[in-house]
Amino acid sequence: MTALDSINDLTPLAMSQFQTQLAARSxxxxxxxxxxxxxxxxxxxxxxxxxxxxxxxxxxxxPSGCGKTTLLNLLSGFQKPQAGRLLVDGQPTxxxxxxxxxxxxxxxxxxxxxALENVRFGLRVAGDKNTVQQYEHAMHYLRLVGxxxxxxxxxxxxxxxxxxxxxxxxxxxxxxxxxxxxxxxAALDAISxxxxxxxxxxxxxxxxxxVLFITHDIDEAVFLADRxxxxxxxxxxxxxxxxxxxxRPRTNRETRRLPAFLDYRNELMExxxxxxxxxxxxxxxxxx
Amino acid sequence: xxxxxxNWGWASLPFLLLVWVALASRFPSYVLPQPWVVxxxxxxxxxxxxxxxxxxxxxxxxxxxxxxxxxVAVVLGGLAGLWRHFRDFISPLNSLFMAIPPxxxxxxxxxxxxxxxxxxxxxxxxxxxxPMAVTIQEGVLGIREGEVRAARTLGANRWxxxxxxxxxASLPFLxxxxxxxxxxxxxxxxxAEMIGASQGIGWMVSMGGQIGNSxxxxxxxxxxxxxxxxxxxxxxxRIERHYQSWRAA
Numbered sequence: 001m002t003a004l005d006s007i008n009d010l011t012p013l014a015m016s017q018f019q020t021q022l023a024a025r026s027x028x029x030x031x032x033x034x035x036x037x038x039x040x041x042x043x044x045x046x047x048x049x050x051x052x053x054x055x056x057x058x059x060x061x062x063p064s065g066c067g068k069t070t071l072l073n074l075l076s077g078f079q080k081p082q083a084g085r086l087l088v089d090g091q092p093t094x095x096x097x098x099x100x101x102x103x104x105x106x107x108x109x110x111x112x113x114x115a116l117e118n119v120r121f122g123l124r125v126a127g128d129k130n131t132v133q134q135y136e137h138a139m140h141y142l143r144l145v146g147x148x149x150x151x152x153x154x155x156x157x158x159x160x161x162x163x164x165x166x167x168x169x170x171x172x173x174x175x176x177x178x179x180x181x182x183x184x185x186a187a188l189d190a191i192s193x194x195x196x197x198x199x200x201x202x203x204x205x206x207x208x209x210x211v212l213f214i215t216h217d218i219d220e221a222v223f224l225a226d227r228x229x230x231x232x233x234x235x236x237x238x239x240x241x242x243x244x245x246x247x248r249p250r251t252n253r254e255t256r257r258l259p260a261f262l263d264y265r266n267e268l269m270e271x272x273x274x275x276x277x278x279x280x281x282x283x284x285x286x287x288x
Numbered sequence: 289x290x291x292x293x294x295n296w297g298w299a300s301l302p303f304l305l306l307v308w309v310a311l312a313s314r315f316p317s318y319v320l321p322q323p324w325v326v327x328x329x330x331x332x333x334x335x336x337x338x339x340x341x342x343x344x345x346x347x348x349x350x351x352x353x354x355x356x357x358x359x360v361a362v363v364l365g366g367l368a369g370l371w372r373h374f375r376d377f378i379s380p381l382n383s384l385f386m387a388i389p390p391x392x393x394x395x396x397x398x399x400x401x402x403x404x405x406x407x408x409x410x411x412x413x414x415x416x417x418x419p420m421a422v423t424i425q426e427g428v429l430g431i432r433e434g435e436v437r438a439a440r441t442l443g444a445n446r447w448x449x450x451x452x453x454x455x456x457a458s459l460p461f462l463x464x465x466x467x468x469x470x471x472x473x474x475x476x477x478x479x480a481e482m483i484g485a486s487q488g489i490g491w492m493v494s495m496g497g498q499i500g501n502s503x504x505x506x507x508x509x510x511x512x513x514x515x516x517x518x519x520x521x522x523x524x525x526r527i528e529r530h531y532q533s534w535r536a537a
Contacts, residue, residue, distance in 0.1 A: 078437065095437070095440040095441050096444070096445070098443060100441065101441070102437075102438075102441040104434060104437070106434065108432075108434040108435055108437070108438040110435060110438075110439075110453070110456070110457075112456045112459075121439070121442055121444075121452070122442035122443055124452075125439075125442060125443050125444045125445070125448045125452065126443055167438075170438075170442065171441075171442070174442065174443065
């Protein structure tokens with residue numbers, strides 16, 4: 001607290017510089033006092049603050065309409081906030097930032113490229129490896145997601161789960177420090193989703209990025225994250241946070257049966273219920 | 289073993305010939321000649337080398353008009369697809385020019401530029417460029433925003449987006465545009481040659497009509513259809529099928 005007090009004594013400029021340095025050192029992801037409203041005046045966030053430590057797995061949980069998509073658009077720099085800052089690895093965010101990886105809700109593979117060529121795409125545009133190295137590197141990541149045998153197939157020849165694995169490999173191949181994942185397994189059936197969750201943790205343990213994982217699935221959030229951030233329905237921002245202190249490595253067979261897992265789950269269900277109750281009380285006057 | 293499904297497409301051409309023969313038997317040969325009379329006419333034209341001359345004249349005009357239209361349509365359609373303000377500006381012009389049959393321009397063009405290669409080529413250009421530009425524009429608009437976003441987060445810059453995403457993603461629409469442009473151009477060419485040319489297949493048809501040579505008219509019609517059909521099935525359909533395969537699922 002004393003450190004914070006002394007920060008307040010600094011000039012605004014010096015303060016922001018200081019905070020930038022601080023963020024660069026300690027936070028992989030830093031959302032600071034972000035305001036965002038659409039052109040029609042619909043406010044999504046006001047004074048949103050969120051940080052993620054280097055290597056932290058943060059799940060963002062919220063019902064639909066809570067501004068998850070907007071949050072991701074802001075974090076990836078596809079949309080600009082009216083106020084505040086978004087730093088990824090200490091730098092102002094933009095879509096092309098190499099420190100930032102983005103796994104989309106649907107795979108968004110390039111349908112004219114094979115699985116291997118899809119994974120190579122980022123390496124190819126970066127151009128800092130020769131072609132042979134690019135292929136070796138891409139193959140390595142395709143192997144990591146267990147698809148070395150599907151390297152030559154086109155996206156349409158792969159199942160939905162396999163396509164999302166290719167998309168994951170494509171993003172991971174660029175070795176971003178921060179990974180944004182937008183409900184990447186929402187379209188999969190429950191069995192595939194659980195196995196992809198395990199897979200995600202395995203890759204995360206091996207590669208150690210900071211992950212911001214957006215989901216509306218409470219079990220998924222508890223299973224994956226170090227910390228779950230519950231969003232309010234817009235406008236609102238963050239409702240609350242919950243640290244998930246479950247042992248790692250986590251597996252579907254064991255973790256999901258732990259009493260603590262169920263406790264976290266119930267707690268989050270409670271909070272989501274609270275969010276929904278608040279939003280319906282907000283809506284009532286319009287109907288009345 | 290699966291037998292291939294019966295395709296009755298093979299029967300359509302023989303059927304047409306039968307109808308032709310049946311109809312022609314009701315008329316004197318100088319009004320509606322039989323197919324073999326037209327074939328004999330074709331042989332005469334081939335032997336004295338004048339068929340090749342007409343054919344070459346038409347194809348050269350078609351290719352010149354078509355290729356210049358492709359270049360302009362790619363630029364117009366591409367810009368309109370990528371840039372909303374330009375699309376807003378160009379859309380009314382596109383609709384206007386597409387509503388006017390291209391052959392309506394022919395008399396004016398002939399007055400300004402006179403008879404000859406350039407005028408015919410210009411009519412073909414006008415006929416082909418607008419439908420192609422619209423098709424390309426729709427294609428570029430149809431490129432999924434998600435693919436573009438994915439490419440950007442993978443680090444692609446403006447030019448890499450253009451070459452590695454927009455171009456390959458628009459190839460299926462580009463090939464469809466080529467097919468449409470070629471056939472529109474070909475129709476316009478025949479009509480334009482009938483109005484103002486001294487050679488070409490269209491001229492051959494209209495000349496045949498004026499001198500009362502039905503065989504010559506029918507020979508021209510067969511040639512017009514044959515070339516369009518060959519280009520369609522041997523060139524454009526194949527390219528299109530190739531590029532559409534990965535869009536299928």
